[in-house]
Amino acid sequence: MNNVFVYLEIEDGTVAEVSLELLTKGRTLANQLGCKLEAIAAGAKLDTIEKQVFPYGADVIHVFKDKRLSPYTTLPHTSILVNLFKKEKPQICLMGATIIGRDLGPRVSSALGSGLTADCTSLEIGSHEEKKAGKVYENLLYQIRPAFGGNIVAWIINPDCRPQMATVREGVMKKEITDPNYKGEVVEHEVKNYVSPGDFVVSIIDRHLEKSKVNIKNSPIIVSGGYGVGSKENFQLLYDLANVLGAEVGASRAAVDAGFAEHERQIGQTGVTVRPKLYIACGISGQIQHIAGMQESSLIISINNDPGAPINTIADYVITGDIEKVIPKLIKYYKKNSK
Amino acid sequence: MTFNIIVLAKQVPDTRNVGKDAMKADGTVNRGALPAIFNPEDLNALEQALGIKDQYPGTKITVLTMGPARAAEILREGLFRGADDGVLLTDRAFAGADTLATSYALAMAVKKIGDFDIIISGRQAIDGDTAQVGPQVAEKLGIPQVTYAEAIESIDRKRARVKRRLENGVEVVESPLPLLVTVNGSARTCRPRNAKFLQKYKHAKTVTERQVENLDYIDLYSSRPYLNLTEWSVADVNADPVQCGLSGSPTKVKKIENVVFQAKESKRLTDDDTELEDLIKELIANHTIG
Ligand SMILES: Cc1cc2nc3c(=O)[nH]c(=O)nc-3n(C[C@H](O)[C@H](O)[C@H](O)COP(=O)(O)OP(=O)(O)OC[C@H]3O[C@@H](n4cnc5c(N)ncnc54)[C@H](O)[C@@H]3O)c2cc1C
Ligand SMILES: Nc1ncnc2c1ncn2[C@@H]1O[C@H](COP(=O)(O)O)[C@@H](O)[C@H]1O
Secondary structure (H helix, E strand, O other), X not given: OOOEEEEOOEEOOEEOXXXXXXXXXXXXXXXXXXXXXXXXXXXXXXXXXHHHHHHHOOOEEEEEEOHHHOOOOHHHHHHHHHHHHHHHOOOEEEEEOOHHHHHHHHHHHHHHOOOEEOOOOEEEEEEEEEOOOOEEEEEEEEEEEEEOOOOEEEEEEOOOOOOEEEEEOOOOOOOOOOOOOOOOEEEEOOXXXXXXXXXXXXXXXXXXXXXXXXXXXXXXXXXXXXHHHOOOOOHHHHHHHHHHHOOEEEEOHHHHHOOOOOHXXXXXXXXXXXXXXXXXXXXXXXXXXXXXXXXXXXEEEEEEOOOOOHHHXXXXXXXXXXXXXXXXXXXXXXXXXXX | OOOEEEEEOOEXXXXXXXXXXXXXXXXXXXXXXXXXXXXXXXXXXXXXHHHHHHHOOOOEEEEEEEOOHHHHHHHHHHHHHOXXXXXXXXXXXXXXXXXXXXXXXXXXXXXXXXXXOEEEEEXXXXXXXXXXXXXXXXXXXXXXXXXXXXEEEEEOOOEEEEEEEEOOEEEEEEEEOOEEEEEOOOOOOOOOOOHHHHHHHOOOEEHHHHHHOOOOOHXXXXXXXXXXXXXXXXXXXXXXXXXXXXXXXOOEEEEEEEOOOOOOOOEEEOOOHHHHHHHHHHHHHOOOOO
């Protein structure tokens, strides 16, 4: 009762990275609260789930095996969570801010009348005093996320409703194995007690998945461009630099919205979170939503013609100048001095 | 064959063009400095509805929005592009709503509209990027949802076939009606305003707008009923005031903080050749690159 729950996203028997990251975060929260960490696995081919999940510190896995639960569709997964939560009364439920999590989370929160905060960048436990009612709430989940066009961060709480639900993007939390030999309990549930035949009215006619070509998340060096790059053609400069450095190209949302770069390259709160060894920000002003996705880079270089660009405050090196001038020089001197 | 379609659309501050004057000196957001626009993905949603109407003339599209009095602009914008009707849900009691209270209010308004086959919303609104209201409205109405839609490929009296855009692929699903679909920005862009509709609806107003602007062309509004934009309050949609607005919102904002970045001691360089070459040498020497 009143434990921390993580919904596991599973594709073809493999638990998604984001779910493992959330288990790690969930473990920390459960330790702070002195409660258990529980995971929910619904789908088919779940034979290796325990092996995948227990090392991250899950105390209980709720397993729902049924071919009809995979691939994911909204209604049956909603019914499983809603009915399980009515019994288990979790205090916290975490999901990935993925297409699945953002389809399922709001539906479940609506059915339970509990609040949900999307795209959190940080989760903490703390107290809250409701001055007017003279009430103090202990051990609430602070759901922290940037809000409204930058510059502000909102701390959201759900004082009275349970579970406190939050979604988090992949890469925002760090995954870490608690103990490779950790063993929890497996609870297998009878699917028909949770799901009704009417939940299967939506059918998947066709499904094509392709592996993404871009892998910025794991690239040690990222050359990232913003609106200041000016055009899709100018982005070629960034590809040239990335090529010689063996780097990937990232982008700000303004650059993506302007069509300079593909959406998969977006870095930030609503894109990918990255922690490379070197991040070169070219023509990026550095709004909070962007910084949220790259501030943990080991070394940051900012190239910007505005010496007062906000990103400069978190940069290790600030190059004040036009990217059209600076980048070709960086390429030239790299070629000259390497090897 | 004709359909009744409800499009959920929201007026949002244009957070994509946040300038320096968007923040006031005291660190609060200066909403006045941001133009109010039709939420971009809600235009994609409207276009999907218009596509169905092209194919099945006689289909009726109602744009539903919740917001302050000026959100009626959204309704006119919808009419200019081919919608048939607009409903503004407005009441002080709706203020401060989080997504759950918003979806409750919208679902009550949908029930009042009554007869519908499909509800189409945007995937998410750019002021919060939560993407919650669509699925929550569907849940409140007890109907299926299809999110992240790129195209409503076909529709008949019983079901719709929808193409979804996933992170790493596409999925085509079929759902019975009534249904709620949330539409992605990757869907077809919305057609522009139509000159004929612009002419026809430019004086369309809500009651409040007519009062504020002191428009007393009573004749005009009684002889052309389509110029009366529907305006509903909490009571009009039989909503429980406790479930609306701030009191109906389980999430509360505990605090808002200005962002203080952990400022670093940065080294400042110019585009001077020697400085840049020294930087590259340093990065190579400490194995950051190369
Ligand atoms: C809910 C929400 C979520 C968001 N999520 C994200 C997200 O995930 N990722 C993200 O990046 N943004 C996100 N944003 C948008 C974010 O607030 C900013 O609008 C965006 O990051 C700005 O991008 P930019 O820095 O490229 O553009 P701008 O702010 O326009 O900055 C351009 C910069 O380029 C410089 N410049 C111009 N010309 C040159 C030149 N020739 N050479 C060198 N420098 C030059 C300028 O001085 C300026 O600093 C989000 C916003 C909201 C509201
Ligand atoms: N106040 C509102 N009025 C009408 N539609 C809304 C409102 N808020 C949200 N929506 C719809 O729900 C979608 C998702 O909104 P959000 O959950 O705020 O990201 C939007 O794209 C709109 O279609």
